[in-house]
Amino acid sequence: MQAVRATFLQSNRRRWSGVALVVVVAILGCAGSWIAAGNARSAEQRYAAQLMDRYTSDVDRAIQTEIQRYDDTLTDLSIALGAQTDLTSEDFTWITNKVSKRGLPGATSLGFIVGTHDSGVDALESFWRWRGEKGLTLRPAPTGGQHAFAIITRSFGGVPVAAGTDLSTTPEVADTLRDSKLYGFAVSRPHVLLEDRALPAAQQQPSFLFAVPIHQIGSGIRGWLTMGVHARDLLTTALRTHVHGAVTADLDDPADGVEQAIASASDAAARDYPASLDRVVRVTAGLRTWELEVRPTDRLLKETDRGIVRNTFVVAMTITLLLTLLIGLLAGARNRAMSRVDAATAALRGDIARRQEIETRLRERELELEQLALHDSLTGLANRAGLDAVLAEVVGDRTDIALLLIDLDDFKLVNDAYGHAAGDTMLAAFAQLLLAGVRTDDVAARIGGDEFVVLVTDVPDEAGAVAAAQRILATAAAAPVRLGDDTVAVRASIGVATGRDGDTPKELLRRADVAMYQAKHLGTHGVQLHDPSMIDRRAADAQLADDLAGALDRGELHVLYQPLVDLAGSRPVGVEALVRWQHPRLGMVSPAQFIPIAERSGTITGIGLFVLETACRQVANWDGLYVSVNLSPRQLQEPTLVRDVLDVLARTGLAPQRLVLEITESALVDESAGIAMLSEFRSHGIRVAIDDFGTGYSSLHYLTRLPVDILKIDRSFVAELNGTPEGSGITEAVLRLSQVLHLTTVAEGIETTEQAAELQTLGCGIGQGYLFARPLPPAELLEMLVSTARPASTAN
Numbered sequence: 001m002q003a004v005r006a007t008f009l010q011s012n013r014r015r016w017s018g019v020a021l022v023v024v025v026a027i028l029g030c031a032g033s034w035i036a037a038g039n040a041r042s043a044e045q046r047y048a049a050q051l052m053d054r055y056t057s058d059v060d061r062a063i064q065t066e067i068q069r070y071d072d073t074l075t076d077l078s079i080a081l082g083a084q085t086d087l088t089s090e091d092f093t094w095i096t097n098k099v100s101k102r103g104l105p106g107a108t109s110l111g112f113i114v115g116t117h118d119s120g121v122d123a124l125e126s127f128w129r130w131r132g133e134k135g136l137t138l139r140p141a142p143t144g145g146q147h148a149f150a151i152i153t154r155s156f157g158g159v160p161v162a163a164g165t166d167l168s169t170t171p172e173v174a175d176t177l178r179d180s181k182l183y184g185f186a187v188s189r190p191h192v193l194l195e196d197r198a199l200p201a202a203q204q205q206p207s208f209l210f211a212v213p214i215h216q217i218g219s220g221i222r223g224w225l226t227m228g229v230h231a232r233d234l235l236t237t238a239l240r241t242h243v244h245g246a247v248t249a250d251l252d253d254p255a256d257g258v259e260q261a262i263a264s265a266s267d268a269a270a271r272d273y274p275a276s277l278d279r280v281v282r283v284t285a286g287l288r289t290w291e292l293e294v295r296p297t298d299r300l301l302k303e304t305d306r307g308i309v310r311n312t313f314v315v316a317m318t319i320t321l322l323l324t325l326l327i328g329l330l331a332g333a334r335n336r337a338m339s340r341v342d343a344a345t346a347a348l349r350g351d352i353a354r355r356q357e358i359e360t361r362l363r364e365r366e367l368e369l370e371q372l373a374l375h376d377s378l379t380g381l382a383n384r385a386g387l388d389a390v391l392a393e394v395v396g397d398r399t400d401i402a403l404l405l406i407d408l409d410d411f412k413l414v415n416d417a418y419g420h421a422a423g424d425t426m427l428a429a430f431a432q433l434l435l436a437g438v439r440t441d442d443v444a445a446r447i448g449g450d451e452f453v454v455l456v457t458d459v460p461d462e463a464g465a466v467a468a469a470q471r472i473l474a475t476a477a478a479a480p481v482r483l484g485d486d487t488v489a490v491r492a493s494i495g496v497a498t499g500r501d502g503d504t505p506k507e508l509l510r511r512a513d514v515a516m517y518q519a520k521h522l523g524t525h526g527v528q529l530h531d532p533s534m535i536d537r538r539a540a541d542a543q544l545a546d547d548l549a550g551a552l553d554r555g556e557l558h559v560l561y562q563p564l565v566d567l568a569g570s571r572p573v574g575v576e577a578l579v580r581w582q583h584p585r586l587g588m589v590s591p592a593q594f595i596p597i598a599e600r601s602g603t604i605t606g607i608g609l610f611v612l613e614t615a616c617r618q619v620a621n622w623d624g625l626y627v628s629v630n631l632s633p634r635q636l637q638e639p640t641l642v643r644d645v646l647d648v649l650a651r652t653g654l655a656p657q658r659l660v661l662e663i664t665e666s667a668l669v670d671e672s673a674g675i676a677m678l679s680e681f682r683s684h685g686i687r688v689a690i691d692d693f694g695t696g697y698s699s700l701h702y703l704t705r706l707p708v709d710i711l712k713i714d715r716s717f718v719a720e721l722n723g724t725p726e727g728s729g730i731t732e733a734v735l736r737l738s739q740v741l742h743l744t745t746v747a748e749g750i751e752t753t754e755q756a757a758e759l760q761t762l763g764c765g766i767g768q769g770y771l772f773a774r775p776l777p778p779a780e781l782l783e784m785l786v787s788t789a790r791p792a793s794t795a796n
Contacts, residue, residue, distance in 0.1 A: 044304055045274055045276065045277070047304045048273075048277055048296065048300065048301065048304035049276070049277060051246065051296075051300055051303065051304060052247065052277050052279050052294065052296060052300070053279065055246055055247045055294065055300075056247070056279040056281060056292070056294040057320070059235075059247070059249055059292065059294060060281050060283060060292055060320060061320055062237075063234065063235070063251075063283050063292065064283060064284075064320060066104075066105065066106075066234060066237075067187075067283075067285045067286075069103075069104065070104060070107075070210050070227065070229070071185045071210075071212075071286075073099060073103075073104065073227075074185065074210055074211075074212040074225055074227060075184075075185065075212055077095060077096055077099070077110075077212075077225055078212045078213065078214045078215075078225045080095045081095060081112070081214050081222075081225060082214045082215045082216055082217060082222060083217060085216075085217075086131070087112075087131070087222070088131055088132045089132060089133060089152045090132070092112055092152045092154070093154065096110050096154055100156065101156040101157060104227075104229075105233055105234055105237035106207075106229040106230040106231065106232075106233035106234035106237065107156050107227055107228070107229055108155065108156055108157075108193060108195065108196075108207070108227075108228040108229065108230060109153060109154060109155045109156060109160050109161060109193075109195060109227065109228045110153065110154040110156075110225070110226070110227050111150045111151075111152065111153045111154070111160075111161055111225070111226045111227075111228075112150070112151045112152040112153070112214070112223055112224075112225060112226075113148050113149065113150055113151065113167060113177065113211075113223050113224040113225075113226050114128075114148070114149055114151050114222070114223040114224075115146060115147065115148045115149075115168075115177065115223065115224075116146075116147055116149070117145070117146060117147070118140065118144050118145065118147070121138050121140050121147065124138060124149065125137070125138045125164075128151055133151065133152070133163065135163075136151070136163055136164055137164045138164045138166070139164050139165060139166055140166050141166045141168060141169040143168075143169070145168075146168060146174075147166050147168050148166065148167045148168045148173065148174065148177050148224075149164060149165065149166055149167070150162070150163055150164065150165045150167060151163060151164075151223070155195070160195060161193075161194050161195045161228075165194060167194065167226075170191065170194060172188040172189045172190075172191040172209065173188060173191075173194075173209055173226075175188065175189070176188035176189075176209050176211050176226075177211055177224055177226075179211075179286070179287050180211040180212055180213050180224055181213055181221060181224075183286075183287060184212060184213065185210070185211075185212050185286050186210070186211050186212075186286045186287060187208050187209075187210055187211075187285040187286035187287070187288050188208050188209040188210075188211075189253055189255055189260070189288070190206035190207065190208060190231060190253050190260055190261075190262040190263075191206065191207065191209075192204050192205070192206065192207065193207045193209070193228045195228065205230055205231065205232045205233075205263065206231045206232070206260075206261065206262050206263060207228055207229055207230050207231055208228070208229045208231060208262075208285075209226055209227070209228055209229075210226065210227045210228075210229060210286075211224045211225065211226045211227075212224065212225050230263075231251060231262045231263035232263040232264070234263070235249060235251050235262075235263040235264075236263075245297060245299050246296070246297060246299050246300040246303065247294050247295060247296055247297060247300060248264075248268065248269050248294075248295055248296075248297055249264075249292055249293060249294045249295070250262075250263070250264045250292075250293040250295075251263045251264075251283070251290055251291070251292055251293075252290065252291045252293065253288065253290055253291075254289070254290075254291055255288065259291070262290060268297065269295035269296065269297060270295070270296050270297055270298045270300070270301050271298075273295075273296055273301055277295070277296050278293065278294070278295050279292075279293070279294040279295075280292065280293050280294075281294070282321070284321070373385055373386075374386035374389070376431075376445070376446040378424055378427060378428060378431075378446070379427060379428055379431030379446050380431065380435075381431050381434065381435070381444050381445050381446045381452070382443055382444065382445035382446075383445060383446065383447070384445070384447045386443075386445060387443065387445040387447060387453055387455070388505060390443050390455060391455065391505035391508070391509075392505060394455075394457070394499075395499060395503050395504060395505045395508055396501075396502055396503050396504060398457070398499055399498070399499045399500060399501060400457065400458055400459050400460070400499065401455060401456065401457050401459060401498070401499040402455075402456045402459045402462075402464075402465030402468065402496060402497065402498045402499065403453060403454075403455055403456075403496070403497050403498075403499075403508050403509065403511075403512045404453065404454040404455075404456065404465070404468065404469050404472070404494050404495070404496055404512070405451065405452075405453055405494065405495045405496075405497075405509070405512035405513055405515070405516045406451065406452040406453070406454065406469075406472065406492050406493075406494050406516070407450060407451050407452075407492060407493050407494075407516055407520060408426070408427075408430065408450040408452075408490065408491070408492050409491040409492055409493055409520065409525050410491065411423065411426070411449075411450040414426055414483070414488065416633075418483045418484060418486075418488075422483045422484070425481065425483065426481050426483070426488070426490060427446070427450065429479075429481045429490070430452070430476060430481075430490050430492075431444070431446065431452070433472070433475050433476055433479060433490070434452060434454060434472065436475075437471060437472055437475050438454055438456070439456075439457075441457050441458065442454060442455060442456050442457060443455040453509075453512075454468070454472070456468050459498065462496075462498050462529055465496050465498055465529070466496055466527055466529050469494040469496050469527040470527055472492075472494065473492060473494065473525070473526070473527065476489075476490040476491070476492060477489060477490070477491070491525040492525065493516055493519035493520040493522075493525060493526065493527075493528075494516060494519060494526075494527045494528070495511075495512045495513060495514065495515030495516025495517065495518070495519055495527075495528055495530065496512065496515055496527060496528065496529045496530065497509075497511035497512035497515060497529075497530040498529075498530075511530040512530065514530060514534055515528040515529060515530035515531075515534065516528065518534055541597055544589075544593070544594060544597055545597045545598075545600070545601045545603075547583065548581070548594055548597060548598055548601065548603055549601070549603055551581060551583075552606055552607065552610055554584075556581055556582050556583065556584065557579055557580070557581055557582075557607065557610065557611075558579075558580055558582065558777075559577050559578070559579055559580070559611055559614045559615055559618070559778075560577075560578050560579075560580055560775035560776055560777060561575040561576070561577060561578070561615070561618070561627075561775065561776055561777075561778065561781045562575060562576045562578060562768055562773060562774065562775040562776070563575050563768065563772055563773050563781065563784065563785075564576060564628065564746060564766055564767070564768045565766065565767055565768065565772045566765065566766060567756055567759060567760045567764065567765060567766065567767050568760065568765070570772075570788070571788060572625065572772075572784075572785060572788060573624075573625065573626070573766060574625050574626040574627060574628060574660070574766075575615075575619065575622075575625060575626075575627055575628070575781065576627075576628040576629075576630075576662075576768060577611055577612075577614070577615035577627055577628065577629045577630075578591070578630075578775045579591060579607060579610075579611045580775075581594050595632075598632075599632055599633070599634050602634065604632045604634050604635065605634060605635055605638060608629075608630075608631060608632060608635050609644055609648070611629060611630075612629050612645065612648050613648045613651070613652060615627045615629050616629075616648055616649060616652040616654040616659065617651075617652040617654075618778050619654060619658065620652050620653050620654040620658075622782070622785065625658070625785075626657075626658040626659065626660055626687075627654070627658065627659060627660070628660040628661075628662055628689060629659070629660070629661060629662065630661075630662045630663075630691065631661050631662065631663050632664075633663075633664065636663070636677060641677060642677060642680050642681065642684075645659075645661075645681070645686070646684060655685070656684050656685035656686045657685045657686075657687075659686050659687070660686075660687045660688070660689050660709075660710060661681060661686060661687070661688055661689070662689045662690075662691040662712065663678070663688065663689070663690060663691060664690075664691050664692055675705075675706060675707065678706070678707040678708070679707045681707075682707050682709070687709040687710060688707060688708045688709055688710070689708065689709065689710035689711070689712055689746070690706075690708050690710070690711050690712060691712050692712065692714040692748075693711045693712055693713060693714060693734060704741070708743065709743060709744060710743060710744045710745070710746060711734060711737075711738045711743050711744070711745050711746070712745075712746045712747075712748055713731055713734055713735075713745060713746070713747045713748060713764070714748060714749075715748045715749025715769070716749075717730045717731045717734070718731065718747050718748060718749045718750060718755055718759070718769075719749060721754075721755050721758045721759070723754070723758060728758060728762060731747075731759070731762060731764075732762050735762050735763050735764055739763065744765065744766070745763075745764050745765065745766070746764075746766045746767065746768065747759050747764050747766070747767040747768070747769075748767075748768055748769065749768075749769050750767045750768065750769030750770075750771045750772070751769050751770050751771050752771060753771065755769075755771070756771060
């Protein structure tokens with residue numbers, strides 16, 4: 001347990017040592033950056049800063065060098081003294097004879113110090129007298145406890161410490177001897193040396209005591225070798241040697257949170273200079289850290305006042321300090337090696353733990369993938385991979401199979417109207433219908449967003465495959481899905497392909513896809529069996545989309561106008577603008593064919609604005625009429641639509657009150673994209689109409705808060721009018737609803753006078769249809785307007 005604790009303490013010490021190193025480097029880096037930034041302020045300051053940094057570095061390096069020289073000298077002497085088995089004063093003098101103040105600036109004295117407790121004072125005195133120090137008298141301090149006596153001393157021209165003096169009375173000396181015993185070379189806090197205290201106060205100066213332990217070979221510590229050093233002499237020598245009066249410096253000891261002056265150079269600092277030229281660096285001496293404050297003198301300022309511009313970034317004392325730290329760390333090479341071992345062990349353990357965690361996650365993910373590999377997570381049906389596996393087993397070998405490719409109709413509208421969560425609900429409900437309707441040997445799969453596949457086996461003929469598809473449609477129609485407050489029928493288009501000899505899964509799917517595309521194109525929510533003569537409309541629609549992209553620029557699109565007639569007087573009150581495409585190769589292309597393509601490709605935005613501007617410009621010339629223009633759901637998603645419409649009105653001169661914008665129910669249910677925009681249209685006087693009302697997904701409660709003015713009754717409801725209450729039920733309900741909500745109604749697709757008369761009886765005021773006129777070019781419509789107005793003029 002103790003070994004573990006010791007290891008922990010050692011590791012902790014090494015760790016904090018590293019932290020301290022990082023902090024020191026960071027501080028020095030910040031100081032260097034700050035110095036470099038200050039150098040850019042002006043040419044003179046940059047040059048002066050460069051010199052200050054150089055001089056500061058020289059002084060710092062000189063002090064460090066001197067301290068290292070003291071360290072090396074004392075260490076060499078301590079080794080030599082420790083090697084003496086019977087150390088005497090003659091040995092001490094002979095060994096230290098070559099040490100002089102000349103090589104060690106500021107050195108005042110050398111001393112051999114021996115420590116003992118109160119009980120050992122007499123024995124120590126007797127021992128050294130026996131060793132030749134006949135006149136030695138130990139004078140222990142009255143404080144008692146541990147003592148440190150000067151046994152042998154040597155002065156470098158000054159007054160030496162008297163042999164027998166108890167140095168433990170000076171706290172700085174006692175602390176230094178204790179640090180030296182633990183760590184080797186130690187430096188005391190600044191204080192006045194004992195030998196200088198007899199001098200006049202003016203001659204006294206802060207000094208240091210350097211100490212190293214003397215170890216006897218084969219035994220413990222014999223004592224200490226100490227050297228007194230005058231701090232001012234040390235600093236002055238460094239300045240005189242390296243800076244030649246260009247800077248002055250102060251050396252302070254910030255120990256214990258109180259900054260204590262150590263030494264100041266005799267040269268005076270300049271009186272007027274930027275504070276940014278001051279330099280403060282930390283100097284490490286043994287276990288102590290001093291602050292060296294360097295300031296410029298008038299001489300340096302004169303040297304830098306030459307207009308020399310240099311952008312020189314000076315590297316601070318990082319290298320010196322790092323080298324110093326490196327030297328200190330080399331003494332603890334074993335600890336560092338152990339730290340590396342600890343770090344490597346910890347890293348290895350962490351790597352093993354990470355690997356184990358990754359392996360665990362991979363195993364969990366593998367299990368998930370195995371679970372999801374063959375099944376769709378939303379519906380529980382087989383996914384594409386599961387379907388492919390089954391198709392690979394049966395396709396080509398059996399001809400009594402049929403593939404039903406199912407695509408839900410208007411599924412995007414469900415997502416837009418009710419949100420994606422509701423769409424997922426519909427998909428899951430339809431999947432349950434498929435599972436309930438297929439046999440055990442059949443396979444139901446979901447292969448796309450709203451695409452499903454049913455592989456039916458043991459199919460006797462094509463009629464049986466079509467019957468299976470029709471059963472699916474009938475089951476779906478009989479089980480509408482509850483979405484919020486609404487019940488929505490599930491409608492789909494199904495393409496059927498039967499198996500052939502030598503078939504491949506890819507070819508079977510392709511044929512079913514072509515048949516399904518044909519079913520969707522017919523728009524009957526029905527079933528289509530693949531026929532060899534069936535054209536793959538996907539490529540044709542893609543080509544049509546390419547042609548449509550340039551139709552506007554080639555002038556192939558034009559606008560026709562169908563009148564909106566007052567049923568009471570058969571008088572046109574407005575027109576609906578309808579776009580037509582005269583294709584150069586295909587002739588007249590039906591809007592039912594190219595408008596969905598334009599919606600998918602995005603060209604509907606440009607086409608819509610073209611129709612709007614053409615219609616507004618034309619109707620502006622026809623007094624008394626308004627124009628109704630269709631907006632697609634895609635256009636409502638354009639954030640600039642309101643501005644574009646207002647710009648068209650401004651360019652064409654048509655009053656906003658003469659414009660009606662028609663929007664389908666499928667666009668209205670997307671409240672986030674529509675309501676705010678429709679409200680802004682109405683604020684400018686533009687009216688809004690719901691086209692084909694009653695055929696979409698919208699709920700009636702939307703009408704109470706949607707900004708609309710007109711309801712257009714769909715032609716499918718008008719076609720049901722036959723003079724009976726059953727035939728007019730839906731139309732009458734829409735008319736009553738519009739009356740309650742104060743909305744205008746327009747009936748579409750009126751083809752007989754009986755329909756017109758019944759609509760008028762039910763309360764519908766405006767209608768349109770082939771009974772009154774087909775969509776006409778502007779000239780023919782104008783002729784119609786003139787002919788309908790002529791009888792009125794004649795009557796007048």
